Amino acid sequence: EVQLVESGGDLVQPGGSLRLSCAASGFTFSNTWMHWVRQAPGKGLMWVSHINSDGSTTTYADSVKGRFTISRDNAKNTVYLQMNSLSAEDTGVYYCTGDQHYSNYYWGQGTLLTVSS
């Protein structure tokens, strides 16, 4: 059974930093591209970041470029999202997803980030 379990969500002050983690199982993680997708409260989905299977290629949405860093540890079957210079606009549920066929095939349950003073 495919499982993605996100963790690390928290209440953070504006300007702060946080690292999210996502532990994967049930599929060949080291061969799978991974993404982070976020959903602001009551809003739609927004693609945040992608990392290829060996971590050599990373891409970001314009709104997080320069502030967020995606990485992965294939030995631990885990993908990370380091988030710096956080603002209220970054508030939302962050989903870790596994890519198949350029689609977000596998989804975690999400972890909530709240940026507020």
Added chain:
Amino acid sequence: QSALTQPPSASGSPGQSVTISCTGTSSDVGGYNYVSWYQQHPGKAPKVMISEVSNRPSGVPDRFSGSKSDNTASLTVSGLQAEDEAYYYCSSYAGSNTWVFGGGTKLTVL
């Protein structure tokens, strides 16, 4: 990275068919056959319903189908059932390892 355009709402009676559109540009929807559709029930994680424009993952009912013409993709739900009531999001590969989602459509089963 502009969001794809979806109607905010759609509706149909049980047993009917409904089609949800997703309009992008030649840089995303029109440029690649990598359009996917997701179903999200309130408080739940999204679930992929269609990938690569028209492919149904294992376990997705064949009542769900996808298509694309030029810069517009479509999701059709046939034989509507009560459990189909949910939000639906389209997404497209947009080149250079970037992706874009639509704003979402709330499907109501009357």
